[in-house]
Amino acid sequence: MKRILLILRIELVLSFLLFLGCSTLFAQQPLTPAASTSIQAPIEQCTAPLVEQKQIEALGIFGSKEYFEAWMEDKIQDRTGANRRTAMDEVRVIPVVVHVIHNGEPLGQGANIPQSQIEAQIRILNEDYNRTNADASNTLAAFQPVAANANIQFVLAKQDPRGLPTNGVNRVQGPQTSYTQGDAITLSQSSYWDAEDYLNIWVAPLETINLGWSSFPVSDLQGLNFPPTSKETDGVTIDYEYFGEGGSAITASRGRTATHEVGHFLGLRHIWGDGGCDVDDFVNDTPDQNGSNSSCQTDRTTCGTLDMTQNYMDYTPDACMNIFTQGQLERMNVVLANSPRRISLVNGRATQAPQVVAHDLALETIIAPKDYVCSTTITPQVSIYNAGTDRLTSAELTISLNGQVLEQKSFNFDLNQGDGETLAFDPIQVANSGNNFEVNIIGVNGGTDENTANNTLTTSPVIQPNLALPYSYGSEDFNEVWTVKNDDEALTWETLNLILDGQSVDAVGLNFYNYETSGATDYLISPQINLTEFPNAQLVFDMAYARYPDEGLDDQLIIGISTDCGNTFDLINPPYQKSQESLETATASTAEFIPNSASDFRTEVVDLSQFSGDGNVRIAFITINGFGNNLFIKDIRINAAQETNYGFSLDQLVSPSPVPDGNQESDVIRLTNTGNLHINTLLVDRVLNGFGQSTLTLEDMDIAPDEQVDVQLPSLLNDGQNEMEYRLHSPNYDQNTNNEQQIRRFFYQDAGSVEVPWRQYFDDLLQLEPWTTVNPENGEDAWEVVVKEGSQNDNLAVLQGQSSGNTYWLGSPLMDLSNTSRASIFFDRAASGITDNTRLKVMLSLDGGQTFENQVAVFEGETLNTIIGDSPVNPNTASEFVKEFVDLSAFAGEGSENSRIAFVAENGTGTSNPIYLDNIELFLSDDPDPVYPTDGDAILYPNPATDIFSLVFNLSRREDVRIQVVSTSGQVAHDVIYPGTLNQTYHFSTALFSKGIFIIKIQSETLSITKRLIIR
Structure with missing residues (x-):
């Protein structure tokens, strides 16, 4: 395709900011059968164009796609000019770990896919990237000259992060039944091996139409030293039904979803450039293409040239894919030779079987003391494992503090290879700070440890301050008693001064808008709090956030609780986790969000009572960057009791009644704000006749405490019997467990009618x-x-x-x-x-x-x-x-x-x-004591009549009745048919008739009677 040349060539050794990070995730659409000929517009949520635009705004030409592609082209030329070995001669071996995230199924069933399916996928990757795939001969003749053998070999890792032998497969029961791209950190927390050493492939049950996604490579050259994408989410994720062949894979799967996503992992863009004919994938030998292909229409022409429908980086069905090009290979070569967490994979240690010695006891981690400690008296603990081949039964270890040996202790155990143990020492005393704690293995099995590289570990324990409740945050506390954890040493929590409604207000915040490291986490950690003394404590704070109005750029805020003095936090089941709409308090904006009014903030409440049995805890405000927009927090307070709360009661279902006719537009529910905070938003879930409906968001409300309101929901009832469950929950997206109300109602909807009477x-x-x-x-x-x-x-x-x-x-x-x-x-x-x-x-x-x-x-x-x-x-x-x-x-x-x-x-x-x-x-009368004829009869009254005379009927069914009033001379004075007569009473004025005697004839289908009437 077209090559974008910069008129102004930047002759600096610079790192490119982000390799078109599709929020560092690229997604692939579902497979369609190869026989299909329809061309569909795939639904894909990819943020590359937006990321590129924000880079350009921030960095000018250095942040542009054209600059990166020029850098890429320079690297390609450098490789050629330096006369280095070509890809035809190089075999790059990449170690793969497959994390099988399942739902507890037996091995080989459902998401817990069999080993054979995994091995089939590795075989397919090797065939596709080395052009030994059986369908290579199907490549159209027009593209055969540019077909490439990438000489990349994928192998299941042969040693795990501890250096022990492995089959490269890690099976874990996940915390959720299904996952989206927003759950990348959750998948990583379930199972992850260091991305410097392994290509992580997560195989899990995925939601929506995406079959998989991938992180994109980054670079770390001098000049633009921006931090790389978070390595914890660096890798490829594939739905288990589209991974490999056989086993739990669907019939249409040929394993090409992984081929496609690994292509992104190695720097390839979609072949159509995620746009039309004027958008480039920056590969010279792939033709311009107006959008993706979702069928195997190999004669399709969209930009004046034949589409390369069979390319692995299109959206064609698996059975249709069969080619990478030489130009795509050049990009992969550059990435594998230059990009962090790609260059380190090639022929890395995990591709080789580990060199294991007989006697090797390894220190895995120091359990106590960690860097954060909550007491000056500590019982040191370390975890060890047998990294050697021989059984280990004893060891001798020392612990030191600031260079002074405090204890040398012998331990007895029984460990085979890979087995672990926790060892404890006598309690020690540490200072508030300035501590250097060290553990050493000095002997095993009465002899020498044959591998000393894993025999020493150190920590630097620092006593964390205590916090008395109730507590209100002050700006001076930021550096004095709160701790900032900033692993990537990039943008992080900072103190701020805001002008809200003309008043100066202290706050803390995080500049997501200019924070390019998608997936990076930052922690603002409280001092230690003894919740045993405050079993009903709560965290309350005011938060402001505006989304960037494009999908995929979603930041997260988590409230994490640590029970080990802040060394670890549970990010899988936190008491508070918000993103997207639940985090948003102000209108989404492409401009950098800075609040200017208190109304931009929302009060957040986190119930801490569930942690009262954990003793000393630390609370952390944890952010996960999605390259979205800025987050601000003010008025942090930790109450000793549940003083602030969102609450509401569901008082009644106002309408419809249990027997509606179906013309109602809304269901009306009456509720009362029983809390002490205003409610602006509520979520509503409904289940109609056993089928869940889309969640409704009731927003733009302002329900004051103790105020009762009626809320309207679009009516969903069907004709006939209906069962509807209403569940209202999460006022202002509150996530505490006691904030939902539900009601179940049955209806019979019918619009049948009956004539009156x-x-x-x-x-x-x-x-x-x-x-x-x-x-x-x-x-x-x-x-x-x-x-x-x-x-x-x-x-x-x-x-x-x-x-x-x-x-x-x-x-x-x-x-x-x-x-x-x-x-x-x-x-x-x-x-x-x-x-x-x-x-x-x-x-x-x-x-x-x-x-x-x-x-x-x-x-x-x-x-x-x-x-x-x-x-x-x-x-x-x-x-x-x-x-x-x-x-x-x-x-x-x-x-x-x-x-x-x-x-x-x-x-x-x-x-x-x-x-x-x-x-x-x-x-059709209001007479409580009416004249009532016998069945099938009619009564004339009064008779004689002076002013009014009446005829009342009692028929068994509705009939058309003809009533004639005839004089004695035979003259017809009245002749009218009364349709639908049942029990009606018909009244006649005597003024319409002369005085005298009349004959009344009454005729219907079942009635034929004559009555004599006297009018005076």
Whole structure:
């Protein structure tokens, strides 16, 4: 491809800042079957362009991609000009350690992949990088002349970091079930060998679409002495299903995911340059290419030339890949000859079997005293292991302080090769500082140790100050009592003075914006605190952070707790760990973030009570650099009690009701801030019918302490039965364990409707439909239809077997009451033995059941009983039922187009007698004592009539009824069809008729009657 030449050649011996660090991680998309011909746009989160831009802003031309590529080209020319051995003659052996991070599966199953799968991957790497791959002959003829043999051999490490023989595979059960690129440090903490000596390959179950990622090489030339990428995350990570062949790998895997990612590890860019035709991968013999390939379309042309679809650095399927080019080889040669943690790998010690002697006892570490100590009285302890071939049974060691031998002690043990032991000495006294502690092995098995290189270790213990609680940080404490740990000696914690709302405020912070060492950790460590004296202590601080608004540049803040005086911190299960949205307190910005208002800060709380049994602890503010934006902390205080807290109660689900119609846009939850801090953000998880939904973030709120608010969530309910679990948690992203509230509710969503008027006698029904029933608290059986004894098709609704604290809903279909000014319902009910707060409520909704804000009737306690005594009601005895009337006229008319009623029983118990309902009937009238015809009949009243006469019907089903009023002379005075007649009462004014005698004819499908009317 095109070579970018700098007009201004910088003739200085300079290190390049970062080798296009894709946040030092490059990711590969999933494999697609080779038969596929579709071209897809891969989803890849790679930050190289952004990193390049920030380098240019900070360093001008020295930070640019063009400068680095010119440096790379110079190195390529230097190699040629110096007439050095070519890659054709060089065989570079690179030791590999495969960290199998599994979930506890048996060896050979799932993520705990078999040895054969690992060996297959090493074989594939060697074939691909030495062009002995069986499909090399498939390389298109146009590209055969530039195909390269890299002469790189990968071997599983033959000795481990301790110098002992190994098979190069380390199997560890990981702390998570799956991992993302943001978990690189977690994978490293689970298993890691020194990146100076090993190519670390982590094989684990990965999330999302990424099959793997890789760190990029860096350089350390003079002139730009920026620190390299954190070595703890330097290596390659591959999903276990795409690693090698066979075993747990998917069928489509040919092991080329690792080939691709190792290419990044050795300095290769994606062949399309992560852009279009005008973006370069800085390799002369790879053609320009407009984007990646995700299928094996070998005749694809995108930039006027044939795409090199088969290149390992494209996104093509494994079966399609088969070529590195000479230009790509030149880049790999430069990196292997110049780049830190690459040059040291080549033919390193781990490629050779260890030279092991017979008698070799090694000091592994000084357990006590470490560099940080919390007491002047210390019991020295060291860990040892047998690094030799012969069994070791005894040794003699000395400990010295400031050059003076304090103790020489003999120990007996039984150690085979690789076995370890902890040895303890008599207690010693150390000064507050200025200590030099040394341990020496002076003999083993009564003779000489044959390898003295691992016989001495030293520490420099310094007494750490104590901290009394309660404590508030002062700026003078930064250097006096707090400790900064800055392993890379680059940017780290510093004291700052901010102007917030016009006031000067002391703070500490870390300049991530200009901190290029992605993955580097920095510690701000407190003095020692005796939590035994303060079992309910808490850490409180105010924090401000704005993200850089591009994916992949995510810094982290961890609160770590040390129980060994600050020498080690648990980074796998810390009490506080935030990044991305959970760390952000201000609007994301491409500009360098500096807070100017107290509103940019958020109060953070860490409950320390879980560590009360650990005695003396130290607290550390630990940052992991993601090259994002700046972090600030102020007002650090450590309280002796839980004085400051985020808290809330989930008071109720306001809507929808248990029987909605589905038109609701939101679920409304009422909550109260029970803490003493304002809540601006809440997270919501929902599980609908067993399926988890995306986490919702409720933000831009400001809920004051003791304030009650309603929050709205987009409704997700489906028609029919629904079970929804709501879990609200993490106010302001608080991570303390007591900050979540949840509620589970059942719904029956139905938009079925019925014409008015209507009746529901439950006869001829096996189910309640079109009525609905639900127990919203637990989904228990609710109302049901039962048959009266000895009767046919004479049913009623019953509720039996209630549970304490539950409600049981029986909801009608939707109905339109907007075209009437009067409405009422009658129903029969029966119950007995009710003496407590058990209630039967009649509720009315005007919004389709989203809410039932109108209680139109209630029967509670003894008033719910219809017979005397505790014996259950006999549903076959009509006299044990009471007919009730409820006037709904106040809710009829405009605004009642989407109404429904519900009968709700509540506060019952497991011993409550059944409650019965029957003969529910809606009338378009408000008469509590109506005239009621016999079944299938109609009544005319009053007769004779003076002002008004009425016809009332009682039909078994809705019918169209024709009513004619005919005079004695045969003249038709009224002839109208009344559709949908059921139980209506039709009123007629006598003013429309003359006085006299009339014949009223009533005809319908089931009715044909004549009545005589007298009008006076």
